[in-house]
Amino acid sequence: MDDADYRWPSAARAWLDLPAPVRAEMVAAGADSWREVFDGRATYNEQWRLARPPVMDETSLGVLNAVADRIAQLIFEACRRRAGTAGELRRLLDVPDGETRLLDDDEPLTEALLDAFRPDVLLSDGVPRFVEYNIDSSLGGALDADTTVRRFVEVYRRRGLTDRARLAAAPSAVDQRFAAIRAGLGLPGGARVAMLIDFDAEYPGLDDPQRFIRLLSPVVERAAACGMDLVVAPVSQVTLDDRKRLVAGGAPVDGVFRLFVPNRVTPSAGVDALAAALAAGTVPMWVSAAAWLVANKRAFAWLWEDADTLPATDRDLVHRYVPRTWSLTADLLDRAVADRAGLVAKPADGSAGVDVLIGRETDADAWRDGLTRAVDRGGFILQEYVKADDVGLDFVHIGTGETVAAEVPYSIAPYLFGRRAAGACIRTGFPGCDGVLNLARGVLLSGLLVVD
DSSP, X not given: OOGGGOOOOOTTHHHHTSXXXXXXXXXXXXHHHHHHHHTTOOOOOSSEEESSOOEEEHHHHHHHHHHHHHHHHHHHHHHHHHOSBHHHHHHHTTOOTTTSTTOOTTOBOOGGGGSEEEEEEEEETTEEEEEEEEESSOOTTHHHHHHHHHHHHHHHHHTTGGGTSOOEEOOOHHHHHHHHHHHHHTOOTTEEEEEEEOTTSOSTTTTSHHHHHHHTHHHHHHHHHTTEEEEEEEGGGOEEOTTSOEEETTEEOSEEEEOSOTTTOOOOHHHHHHHHHHHHTSSOEESOTHHHHHTOTHXXXXXXXXXXXXXXXXXXXXXXXXXXXXXXXXXXXHHHHHXXXXXXXXXXXXXXXXXXXXXXGSOHHHHHHHHHHHHHHOOEEEXXXXXXXXXXXXXXXXXXXXXEEEEEXXXXXEEEETTEEEEEEEEEOOTTOXXXXXXXXXXXXXXXEEEO
16 A cells, blocks of 8 residues: 555544444543543643543554654655754754754764654644654653553443453553663663753643652653663753763763753753763763754755655655645745735744744734744744644533533644654644644643554
8 A cells, every 4th residue: 555545534434433332431431530531641721621532543543653754754864965964954954053952063964863753743634744743852742642541441441341342542652762762772771761851841740840750650660661760850950970970860870861852941050961971972862952953844845845856655745745845035925925825834943833823814914024024033934734624522521520522623643763653642622722732722632542
């Protein structure tokens, strides 16, 4: 089967193919057990919880992961055709020296930079469209995705529903990430690894570091099952010993797993200590900060520039699954103003929807003014607007216990660690929400339930 020609079922198909009595009992079980399922999980939403997880059939998930992996390779290859080192790529992207912390300009670009990625995927007329790629170790949502879907499956098991239909959690993102860390850093069994977090960043729960670290105790247990002694530490508090080894939690570590973005980490003595240890070669880090450069959205524009020179199968993948993308320059301004309804403008190194302009949701004067500022500032892309499908899901109202079915915005973020598929983080809207899917606006996170 050619992935570019795969006939995607509707997003509702896998759910509707389950027997109707099983579907009804799944929703009832979720409505009864939402406190158990979502305990400690990240959200700012104080009104709604999912009454069931999103569902995908095993074949479609396999094709989605295969397409995600190949497009990531094509993005890397587009960068590699233009630059051989991190410094060359940084200068090509007009990223100022020092803006991306922990970056070694002399580092060669290798496929090790693809050890961790998670694209953001919207469904449009049932077809996945890859609107962004997060290529870095700092991929959020893995624990929330794993935990919620496994708790749902346990609730179904207790009620006998797993005996009546195949209801399986997607492969664990947490477990596969630890396997990739150990393999990528070449660590022996029992190695001490620091998971470094920037507690001054914006994410639900970071305002209470000790509680947040306690909630990560299952992650520490999973790391131990993968042969690593994991210590969770604020990056601001790590230090160096007299041999320039990185010290976290009172002792030197054999490796570092970074859960913060290298161009937005809060400056601190701890970040300086980490930079010094990396420069001295006394600690390896998973993954290199150069991965953040490969994730720059200008690579989407390069991919489209190169598409017609690629082998036919790769060209067709790009044309079908990647929205048309351009680097935003002054010579595109008039065209972009005229095509407002069909375009989105984004910062090439941005995330979480910050400074994104959606043409059809912006009046003409504000669109022109916003584009003009973006051109003056530099570092923006234009991307074809993707009309995302709403997907039917079931919700429970926290206050009343009422269950409500609603068509809501929906995005899929499949994880691949060490180039192996590892489940997905699903971000959904909720009844009455707007179309922007980010945590600050109350988006709900879940893992993915896999059926035959």
